[in-house]
Amino acid sequence: MNKASNSKRPLADNALPQSLGSDINLRLAVENFLYHEAELLDTWCVEEWLALWTEELSYLVPSTDKPDGDPRKDLLMIQDDRFLLHQRVRSIVNGTNWAENPRSTIRRSITNVQAKVVKENAVEAKANFVVYRSQAASLNIFPGHAEYLLETGGPEGFYIRMKRAVLDLEELRPHGRVAFIL
Amino acid sequence: MSELPLIIDDRETPKFWVNRATMVEPKILETERKSIFDKCWLYVGHESELENVHDFRTRRVGGRPVVFVRNSVNNINVLVNVCTHRGMILETRKEGNARKLRCFYHGWTFNTEGDLVTLPGEESYPKGWKRQDRCLPRPPHVDSYRGFWFLCWDKEQSQSLKEYLAGASDYLDLIADQSASMMKVSSGTHYYSMEANWKLLVENSIDGYHALTTHNRYVQMIAASGVDFKKRGGSLTGQAGAPGRGGMDLGNGHAVVGSPDLSHGKIPGNLARDFQNDNERQEYTKYRSELIKKHGEKWTDRILGGRNLLIFPNFIIVDGVGMGCTLRTFYPAKPDYLEITGWEISPPEISEALLPARKTGFLTFWGPAGLATPDDVEALARCQQGFASYQIDPWNDISRGMETEFPGGTDELQMRTFWRHYNELMTGEKAIPESAPYKMFASEVEAS
Ligand code: FES
Ligand SMILES: [Fe+2]
Numbered sequence: 256m257n258k259a260s261n262s263k264r265p266l267a268d269n270a271l272p273q274s275l276g277s278d279i280n281l282r283l284a285v286e287n288f289l290y291h292e293a294e295l296l297d298t299w300c301v302e303e304w305l306a307l308w309t310e311e312l313s314y315l316v317p318s319t320d321k322p323d324g325d326p327r328k329d330l331l332m333i334q335d336d337r338f339l340l341h342q343r344v345r346s347i348v349n350g351t352n353w354a355e356n357p358r359s360t361i362r363r364s365i366t367n368v369q370a371k372v373v374k375e376n377a378v379e380a381k382a383n384f385v386v387y388r389s390q391a392a393s394l395n396i397f398p399g400h401a402e403y404l405l406e407t408g409g410p411e412g413f414y415i416r417m418k419r420a421v422l423d424l425e426e427l428r429p430h431g432r433v434a435f436i437l
Numbered sequence: 438m439s440e441l442p443l444i445i446d447d448r449e450t451p452k453f454w455v456n457r458a459t460m461v462e463p464k465i466l467e468t469e470r471k472s473i474f475d476k477c478w479l480y481v482g483h484e485s486e487l488e489n490v491h492d493f494r495t496r497r498v499g500g501r502p503v504v505f506v507r508n509s510v511n512n513i514n515v516l517v518n519v520c521t522h523r524g525m526i527l528e529t530r531k532e533g534n535a536r537k538l539r540c541f542y543h544g545w546t547f548n549t550e551g552d553l554v555t556l557p558g559e560e561s562y563p564k565g566w567k568r569q570d571r572c573l574p575r576p577p578h579v580d581s582y583r584g585f586w587f588l589c590w591d592k593e594q595s596q597s598l599k600e601y602l603a604g605a606s607d608y609l610d611l612i613a614d615q616s617a618s619m620m621k622v623s624s625g626t627h628y629y630s631m632e633a634n635w636k637l638l639v640e641n642s643i644d645g646y647h648a649l650t651t652h653n654r655y656v657q658m659i660a661a662s663g664v665d666f667k668k669r670g671g672s673l674t675g676q677a678g679a680p681g682r683g684g685m686d687l688g689n690g691h692a693v694v695g696s697p698d699l700s701h702g703k704i705p706g707n708l709a710r711d712f713q714n715d716n717e718r719q720e721y722t723k724y725r726s727e728l729i730k731k732h733g734e735k736w737t738d739r740i741l742g743g744r745n746l747l748i749f750p751n752f753i754i755v756d757g758v759g760m761g762c763t764l765r766t767f768y769p770a771k772p773d774y775l776e777i778t779g780w781e782i783s784p785p786e787i788s789e790a791l792l793p794a795r796k797t798g799f800l801t802f803w804g805p806a807g808l809a810t811p812d813d814v815e816a817l818a819r820c821q822q823g824f825a826s827y828q829i830d831p832w833n834d835i836s837r838g839m840e841t842e843f844p845g846g847t848d849e850l851q852m853r854t855f856w857r858h859y860n861e862l863m864t865g866e867k868a869i870p871e872s873a874p875y876k877m878f879a880s881e882v883e884a885s
Contacts, residue, residue: 316806318625320531327792330625330781330799332806339801342661342808346654353651354815425531426628428776431818432811 354434603688616784645846678843690858695744705759760798
């Protein structure tokens, strides 16, 4: 350990072995991005959230009994393309998504973030999440993990090309529905 | 229990009212379990869910755990999924493949016929004790129709499944005939719930009246996809009924709201997004002409229409054809809480080109995260909350279309059909149908 790492100054890139340093920097950048995404969703800034996506996109939530469900043949719960994701967001904004009108209080924690570069400008990321949703007297907990395909760029560092949010629930009971965005 | 009648079926005014006590009172649910769920044929599962020998699915049917299994000689069995020794649940996985069902408590092991085949220390049982007496029990009646398997818990049930289905069997034909081989249930299941009485979901599943309001965001999505909603035919847009179209009483409490394909192949299902490209259109036309070859044009137009079908008491098929078809069954855990299971079923031969429309069509509407079902979940929960005042105003009103000869999709004949039969089973008062029997319409449709 050299002196620099003991000081209050932020960790410089060169304070760590090259390979380790770049992995950590990538993870920090992805974490930053996922925290930003989480904040937008928890504060219902869903239109700003939409701006985080690439033009061609896929937002997937598999059925609880088939976490590895293939959207081409299996039954998922959500498989939105750009058009449908826009419609989903629109219904939240204009209040026709009745289960979220009035809006529930949602709060999510994002942990266990992992990221790796898969090709130039493309990053695969994974994270665990827990979303707490409360409305009137009820509290439902949605634990799960999400897989992302990210593209580098944009003001937040990345764009989302694919997000697959897998609920760690065997049944959606007593939750009954997912009307907010995971 | 409420002193008031369960329904008011007044043919003079006319009006049809349902007592909200039926949604709230625990005693009524107890009676429903005995007089309805323990008496009627109930849906178990679809044959295509058991592809191979020894494939099984576990589920509760009428509240009781069963295993739906294909045995070693390819027959389908429905066995009570409970060890005959001291009552432990045998198989806890939702699905799998197993030659044997083994109870880990003391090790009793059953085959897929339900025979008790081995147990540790058999020699310690008395002489007269026989393994053969401890086979897994079976529901008294199990039968299938066109791949759909049902059971009945009532030993005294005198109606065969086919008799019980009455006019609904035609509608199962319309679904089964969509495939030249056997319709297939997709992998992936929607297990969800509602904080509502189960009969609210019966009503809601065959209710065209709520479509434009509750499902406003779905309608917005369809409009944004470029479909002129007003030009769309179909059962849910308020179109008047006609023979074979609109809401219909199928007998024994079964009901349907639906319509043949009035566009004769131009539109892929009643409410779906339009064809996205020429390839889709061509593939759909090809599929349709194959159906016509086999079934004729009239029946094909009926196949390719849409329908919301209720098989009394708790089996629903909502079939949008081009936009997919869902099977749904449910059972009340409490007066104000029910558990729902939903599946997707489709013709396995459907062309790759039509799959995306079917997939997104299905999911944008149905399922607990679609652009429609969550709004039903919310609406029904709010009705249930409203019933807290049931002693002040005990009556739900479902009188729409009572003076209409052929009630349309947004009328409520199909719900009255359910409630009349419900009332008959609960109280013994004979139900008097409001409309001519379905068969008459069916023959008119065939003849026209
Ligand atoms: S309870 Fe099953 S072996 Fe004893
Ligand atoms: Fe609905």
